[in-house]
Amino acid sequence: MPIIAHGLVGRADLPVPEGLFIAAAAVVLVVSFLALAGLWSRPRLQETSERGLFRLPRAVDAVLGALGVLVFAVTVYAGLAGTAQQADNLAPTMVYVAFWVGVPVASLLLGDIWRLLSPWRAIGRAVGAVARRLGGDGVSEPLPYPAWLGRRPAAVGVLAFAICELAWATARDPLPLAVLMLVYLVIMLVGMSLYGVEAWTRNADAFGVLFGLFAALAPLTRRDGVLYARPPVVGATRIATVPGTTAVLLTAIGATAFDGAQGGPLFNDAVPHLQDAFRSLGFTQGTALELGFVVGLLVVCGVVALVWALGVAGMPRVGRERPGRALVHSLVPILAAYVVAHYFSLLAYNGQDLLRLASDPLGEGADLFGTADRAIDYGVVSATAIWYVQVGALVAGHVAGLVLAHDRALAIYGSHRAASRSQVVMLLVMVMFTVLGLWLLSEANG
Numbered sequence: 001m002p003i004i005a006h007g008l009v010g011r012a013d014l015p016v017p018e019g020l021f022i023a024a025a026a027v028v029l030v031v032s033f034l035a036l037a038g039l040w041s042r043p044r045l046q047e048t049s050e051r052g053l054f055r056l057p058r059a060v061d062a063v064l065g066a067l068g069v070l071v072f073a074v075t076v077y078a079g080l081a082g083t084a085q086q087a088d089n090l091a092p093t094m095v096y097v098a099f100w101v102g103v104p105v106a107s108l109l110l111g112d113i114w115r116l117l118s119p120w121r122a123i124g125r126a127v128g129a130v131a132r133r134l135g136g137d138g139v140s141e142p143l144p145y146p147a148w149l150g151r152r153p154a155a156v157g158v159l160a161f162a163i164c165e166l167a168w169a170t171a172r173d174p175l176p177l178a179v180l181m182l183v184y185l186v187i188m189l190v191g192m193s194l195y196g197v198e199a200w201t202r203n204a205d206a207f208g209v210l211f212g213l214f215a216a217l218a219p220l221t222r223r224d225g226v227l228y229a230r231p232p233v234v235g236a237t238r239i240a241t242v243p244g245t246t247a248v249l250l251t252a253i254g255a256t257a258f259d260g261a262q263g264g265p266l267f268n269d270a271v272p273h274l275q276d277a278f279r280s281l282g283f284t285q286g287t288a289l290e291l292g293f294v295v296g297l298l299v300v301c302g303v304v305a306l307v308w309a310l311g312v313a314g315m316p317r318v319g320r321e322r323p324g325r326a327l328v329h330s331l332v333p334i335l336a337a338y339v340v341a342h343y344f345s346l347l348a349y350n351g352q353d354l355l356r357l358a359s360d361p362l363g364e365g366a367d368l369f370g371t372a373d374r375a376i377d378y379g380v381v382s383a384t385a386i387w388y389v390q391v392g393a394l395v396a397g398h399v400a401g402l403v404l405a406h407d408r409a410l411a412i413y414g415s416h417r418a419a420s421r422s423q424v425v426m427l428l429v430m431v432m433f434t435v436l437g438l439w440l441l442s443e444a445n446g
Contacts (some may be wrong), residue, residue, distance in 0.1 A: 032399045033427045036406045037420040041291035043411040045237050050228040065122030072119035078361040079178025088363030089174040097350045101343040104214045106397025112215035120188035124197040142196035150243030162255035234398050236329040248333040254301030256338040311429035315422045330405035337397020341390035352376045394437045398430045
């Protein structure tokens, strides 16, 4: 089955109209807001309780890091040496399904596993350890990472990946995709050599930052080698709101929303006009289409950012500033909701194809693990069940965002009445995001 740009599939007829689903979701948010305003009168999540489980052996880092390097190397080799057919080469499915969708979903359950699996972090740590052993005190210290830069490079990286996935057809072909992977690896190695492994991967690595934000919602976290259990979602209150964090989240939400808009008639009606406009400038038909997609992506990201900016602008000031940065952690469950809702079917169906591709990564007829003839079982989950998962994820994510925002507002404003008043605008933001998400699902699934 060819790699599709998004994870939506046709669904069965629903037992209630789509409009009723959207209205019910809005009602759930309003009821949640009223319950929070009436019953949640003091901050409860700013200091979360954690229970230590056990210390993870130091070998876990080395083993999982080596596994990440191995998978990266195999994927790149498949892209460089394997068939040019997307459906029969391991690289596209590994990158756009297992990596881009599977890792965030796993991070929601298990915590920041990408930190352990990241191939560039593993290589950087290994090279650093060897350099320190051989050079001793002669090894120069890395430069201090610029605080003003924050996570802005990661936001640029997320946008670049979204363009590759959703707007640039060439980037989904195995060979160019493998080259892009190597280019990103080189950028990461250079950055880590200048600013240090941890500072760079925590700020400038698009995937390290993004997947780490997903992990903040997980019921598990690791600190100083010890695995801790905690209530789900509340880990988001500990997210460091450094510059660029908002940009990373809004860009990722916008990219996912655009993926849904691509399947609907609104965007399909606009594409020919954009394509004609770029063709009139001298671009080829294919390039004009891709540039039209890029413009569409930027527009959707801009709309998402505008919704958030208007919501923040409508809140009372704290001193001289609006509390936008302090509330940015409430965007994390919204992003998670969009990703789960939009890509659940892609993971459930195309994720199975990894078994076939693992046996024949180059697409040349091999059968390394005896699974080369494994077909996708589309009966593993029904189309109607997918729709309910999508709706449930969107509603739950936005309710979680409301809870996080309300609890932080109580801490910021110091007054139950002032905090509840400030969150009226946040309720409108959440309703808008929910309606947008459900509308996009309905358009793309129709």
